[in-house]
Amino acid sequence: MPTRNWIDLKQDALSGIETMRAHFEGHAYDPHWHDSYLVGVTEQGVQQFNCRRQKHRSTPGKVFLLEPGDIHDGEAPETGGFTYCTLYLDSHWLERELRSLFEQTPDNAQLSFAATLADDARLAMATANAFRTLHGEEIRIVRQTALDGLLSSLTSHLHWRTLITPDPRLPLVAQRARDYLHSHMTQDIGLDDLARETGVDRFRLTRAFKAAFGVAPHAYLIQLRLAKARRLLAQGELPVSVAAALGFADQSHLGRWFQRAYRMTPADYRRRCSNLPD
Template sequence: MSTMQHAWLGSYEVSSTTCTGLSFARHSHDECVIGVNVIGEEKVWLDRREFEAGPGSITLYNPGQIQGGGAAHGAPWQFVSLYVTADQLAADLGLAHVEFDRSLCVQPVLAQQLAAAVAGVLSADALVRGLNEDALVALLGEVVAVSGVRLPGSTAIGRGLVRQAQELLAAHLHQSLPLDQLGTELGLSKFHLLRAFQKETGLSPRQWAMQLRTRRAKGLLRTGVAASEVAHDLGFADQSHLNRHFRAAYGMTPGSYQRVLKR
């Protein structure tokens, strides 16, 4: 018996599977495949060789490689998988070409972070999904690096470009500005934009936009605008999302804040 969650994130396909004794016939993919073993031992057959991948293992397959394997009959197995074309992964990371040099990387902390990010992008909450999509890009850079691919140097893009990114985010607060669209506007890969923005502000672009959205919500609430209207005007999914982020930032709900102001 197995359960699977599956989603498309623009150019990425992700899945999370919990099962017992699942096995796969020998096959190949057109995309790069990145797998993370969370629970259980996987026996892998890859291009005429065999190896085992336990919990905390990240398995990496280049397009066209013949692979197969799985968990022993009755054995519990939980894993997440990510599929992306080599061209797309290279573009997102600012590389001319991507080809994994290693098929198995035992990286428990990175594996856990990657699995958590995939769980986040499979969430029913749009804001949680978005934040984890950004995290996934940064983590893919780390995965590619430990696989033996050399990432471009962290050339400083300068505060000017980060400010431009902030201006674009502020101008689109009523809607979510995807990382790839922001990168295209600034002529940067998603990975480089994310890394530079986090270095300058301590936040991802999406996190920075959310704190600005929440701050502006506070200003509108102070003038007496209804919370439902504030949520709509500033691009929150609904009033409950405004409530959650406002409480996290200021320790009270929008309603409580407006009641305090009336005292």
């Protein structure tokens, strides 16, 4: 039976914001994360996903709010699937715009969403309007006005979270392993490398890492590379070059993981999000 899933993705050249409208039936996508803030609205059906160790069900009119690094999956538990629209807000853009709205903002702090799901009609309308104007490539003043409306509606759902290093809420072993993965993400890292770096055996390391971040170290490394791949592809880099730069075995290896996480090929993503010719 042919799939009825579809994705419509664009990127706004001025703000760097990606806009996506999609429909999925059954399994939507495997666990993954983004390095941007996600603000989206479920338009039709039931959108079910796991995030922050909870299962969420977003129904029409509800807004879902994900922070950079929030690992999430997706599925349609009911016949007919679900449709949604989403904005991927660049973290630097969002923090810069919000800091300009307030006379005083805290230093050494990161924006955080108060909840993963919001039942807020004003925010839902602002999100849908921002999506329509950006995705529809309206003139610049219209796009900026819609984004200002979105920012205004978001403020009641945001707070500043103090950045503490190391984070006392997470095991130090897991944080050290994560930092090592970030600084060596293009290398052929083994569990023995992480164990040596953290001073514990591989089994304790894996248990601590999964408890802290919800995935095993190898899965975290793959997602780290995929997030970087999105940025490089949006800049016009060719999939074969991206695969080589990020430590994938070849272009097909990158393509398999990219397809599982984002339900599109690297070449398709590059075509939709860059203005460069193939």
